[in-house]
Amino acid sequence: MKTFIECIPCLIRQAVDTAKFVTEDTELLQRIVKECLILAADFDISQPPPASARRIYRKICEMTGNNDPYQEVKARFNRMVLAMLPELIRIVGSSGDPFMTALRMAIAGNVIDFGVNGGVSENAVKRAIENSIQEPLSGDISALRIAVERAGSILYLADNAGEIVLDRLFIGYLPADRVTLAVRGGPAINDATLADAYAAGLHEMVRVIDNGYDAPGTLLDQCSPEFQKVFADADLVISKGQGNFETLIGVDKNIFYLFKVKCAVAAMLSDLPLGTYAVVNGNA
């Protein structure tokens, strides 16, 4: 997708949230926001929002000398969800439809998004997981089940740290020997990187790669040739989160997008109400 003008204030809000997260130095904060406004005046709005989010995030990292501000947050949310995992495995396993229950929990994990909400709390995540069973979900789950059964190779695009532990839960109901999990190629807000995939233990279940680029989404033409090949060769792509949805929607590929609808633009594009657990079939 292109960047809508409604995305611009949101990207500036993300800049303010990230800057406040990284520093308490008022003078530096003001300089960062000023630089991000100048940067935003120069955004290429033919590109999806994560391309601009990356430019803002890199600018803040550069100005604060901190290359991975959310490193500690990512580790903390991984630990938190890992601590819940045995109980969640039990709940999923004893549910009437484990695939569906695990899918819902994987989407619930999508609340751990420091781009959309700079102040995600551990309690909010626990509540989201607890409530995941009854949240409004929209999408053709049978089509996803069939696509999974038929696919010789599945590329699973992870989104955020913490969330990736819930992806592990769901991936447990996919054919592990046919799944490749891909994470970001470098720090992008609290998006999962290789360190998070390892922390979540995913390397013990499936093949794990990174996409070679540090945007909070999948900008295919910026990704590494290795990733591009895996993407091209995959029979099915399961794409987590709004960032991947924003960067891949419209790509001619068998993709199912799993995400929580978090903003008016994504609601408009998916034709689903805010807050919906979306399972969007990119082919339909």
Add this chain to the structure above:
Amino acid sequence: MKTFIECIPCLIRQAVDTAKFVTEDTELLQRIVKECLILAADFDISQPPPASARRIYRKICEMTGNNDPYQEVKARFNRMVLAMLPELIRIVGSSGDPFMTALRMAIAGNVIDFGVNGGVSENAVKRAIENSIQEPLSGDISALRIAVERAGSILYLADNAGEIVLDRLFIGYLPADRVTLAVRGGPAINDATLADAYAAGLHEMVRVIDNGYDAPGTLLDQCSPEFQKVFADADLVISKGQGNFETLIGVDKNIFYLFKVKCAVAAMLSDLPLGTYAVVNGNA
């Protein structure tokens, strides 16, 4: 107050809302947003947000060649509330505490704010008025009553068009011969100007003046000498809306601020939850 960095994304959001309201020309919209971002990088954040909101609004007017984009909206909301007025006068008059009921309705009118919400609907306004009786209200109303009784001269600072008709309802319970009502000196979003005060019939009840400046607030040092004198001479100032609160809070004057708390920064400054009907005693 100064401008907080949290205000910057909100001011950009206001720019987008206003630009979309004024034009549907995508290319012009993009140029407007770009110019507003460049302008925002140059904001004087030692000034209150309405000073920056004014710069954005003037820029959009200049770029679209439309000096008063909300003129029709202002007239429409005046007409709508005027049509409700006889029934509201009856409800207020037959209530146990007409001063309080009218005060609540005047604050309910504060939802007609195209700065905070670019898509205020007539239904939302009707609902706000109907619900005004039971909304959480915070403030020392006895202190306001006493201040009104004691004041030889009262300056009432209006906020938005439409809302000003509900101010008329409340002003009916103030000593009319001692009240001066002041509006903006020129178009500022949907803020009330002289035309709105006349449309609301306020000139038949009290002395009506304008403040000589076109910001969506009261930037005293930019206002006309005539307004500054009325302000200086007033024993009591009743200030409607967040814009007046943001620009006057901290001024050494006997001011009661009546507004609905509409953003996190105003909530923090007033120490009241979002959505509260606030009656803030500037002296307390």
